Amino acid sequence: MTATTAVPAPARRPRTARWSALAVGLVAVALVAILATRPDARNVIAETTLRGRPAPEVVGPGLDGATVRLSDYRGRWVLVNFFATWCVPCVQEHPELVRFSQRHAPEEAQVVAVVYDDDLGAVRAFFRERGGDWPVVDSPSAKVDFGVRGVPESFLLTPEGIVVDRIVGGVTADGLDGFLAQAQAALG
């Protein structure tokens, strides 16, 4: 009688690791797909209680120390832009505001920037470095008067100073052109 030795069956590789890797891969692909296809967070019109009402007055020191008054810009379309130098979307939208301003200022439309919780020295350096020649005003109470929840936020005003749109999360020059044309058409 010959002795037979049992040959051990090859150990099966655990499948847990393979399934886990597959799951992680699928989640990563789904995340990339969601991020790639989500709508642009800029040029978003948001609700405001001020729509159709006169914009609150904004008064405060400008970058050169002289008093800036929002009502001084009546007679042309005004984009009131709340911003801060520490706010990344504000930095990103700045070149777009420069482009919009170059297209329309000063006769047709005027940008007026309102400093949001920032240092005027930092704001001066910001404009020196990145351009933009529109008036800037430091008025801490303006953010409550306009019901601003965060930066960047912009308000489009008619030449009579009536609030037409509130735009949150940054703007583009083309987007602003669209809002301006729409508002001008509505006004006749």
Add this chain to the structure above:
Amino acid sequence: MTPRPRSPRLGVAALVVVVVAALAVGSRGEAGPATPAARADRLAARVRCPTCAGLSAAESEAASSQAVRQEIRARVDAGASDDAILGYLVDRYGEDILLTPPSTGTGSLVWVLPVVALVLAGGALAAAFRRWRAAGAEAATDDDRALVARAREG
């Protein structure tokens, strides 16, 4: 000497007195704040942080909350009433800036509905108790008595 059984009506009356007293004390609210700063703090605690979620303007250190606190303090110092200050904030941010729903308009439903539900539930319970009492206890039948007798013998 066995104690005299107390009437259940006495207990119900005592309960009603306690509930009414508690509601009367609760509806009077807290005493007025001692200083303008305390009044401003109390108002800020009723206002939602405009930027962040789940915090009041009194608790949050966000720039928007600081601005709201400054605005409230300035209006308190200017002699504005609580309603006027909160009304101004609602006018600028919308109704959702308030942490406490308003006691007028549709917001008042938040306050009224629980009271209505409580009253209805109390009424329904009272009606059920009365019905059960009127029905009385069921009397034992001859069959029941025979069953008990067999069980005792057996």
